[in-house]
Amino acid sequence: MDNDTPGIEGAEKFANKLGARRTFIVRALPEDLDPPKDANDALLRNLNLERMIQNAQRLPDTRVIRFSDLRPLVFDELRNRDKHEGVSAKSFPGLMALLKGFRKGEMTVLTGPTGAGKTTFLSQLSLDLARGGMNTLWGSFE
16 A cells, blocks of 8 residues: 555554454655655665565554553643642541542552551541542452
8 A cells, every 4th residue: 555644544444454463564664765655666666675574563552552652641740730630538638638639540559557547547538539429449358
């Protein structure tokens, strides 16, 4: 397929129909300043097709997120903590000032020795969060 936007999109659709795990996409080499329009153009220009095929790659799995994709989001959360505030528990203002509340999709793990007050703390925390309209789930595995 052609090395333009419709051709690239078509190759990706075709690969998904064949099975993305079984398909490799052959692209022009990164150092090629004037990339070929298609495979026929590459043949006519006597380009190194063997090397192009060796550099072929599978389509990235859309279900896998790389850390490099998350890095800007994490930095944004650290720089703009107030923008990413979650639901606060009124009974623990000091803790909430530190955590900026509990956000959707996060999991919090609370550990400690027997008798330290974990269940009491979670009971109060769950009550506060439920009053704020947030669902909670917790288990005690002592």
